[in-house]
Amino acid sequence: MAEWLPIVGQGMILLGLVFISFGVYAVLRLNNFYARMVVTSKVEAMGFTTVTIGAMILVGLDIIAVKLLVILLFELLTVSVSAHAIARSAWNSGYHLPPPPEPSGD
Numbered sequence: 198m199a200e201w202l203p204i205v206g207q208g209m210i211l212l213g214l215v216f217i218s219f220g221v222y223a224v225l226r227l228n229n230f231y232a233r234m235v236v237t238s239k240v241e242a243m244g245f246t247t248v249t250i251g252a253m254i255l256v257g258l259d260i261i262a263v264k265l266l267v268i269l270l271f272e273l274l275t276v277s278v279s280a281h282a283i284a285r286s287a288w289n290s291g292y293h294l295p296p297p298p299e300p301s302g303d
Contacts, residue, residue, distance in 0.1 A: 202254055209251030217244035230292060231284060238280035245272055 220240025227233050249269045253262045 213247030
């Protein structure tokens with residue numbers, strides 16, 4: 198079983214990097230600030246979580262894994278709050294969505 202742990206850990210890190218890559222692509226494709234905000238907060242949480250869990254698997258039961266777990270918990274607690282604070286600040290400062298386009302009468 199111990200010989201599979203490095204493969205599983207590296208696979209988790211690779212999966213996290215794939216999540217982050219999809220997030221970068223989505224941010225480049227979306228043209229709305231609020232849509233980008235949602236994508237970055239969700240993808241960042243998912244990508245960081247899988248990369249950190251993969252690193253915890255690679256280091257094994259060690260004090261480093263405990264430190265990574267604490268960092269992961271603080272990150273998961275703060276990512277949604279910070280995204281909400283940034284979006285609320287943008288809304289309060291007057292950055293609103295443009296109205297949707299009128300439907301064509303075809």
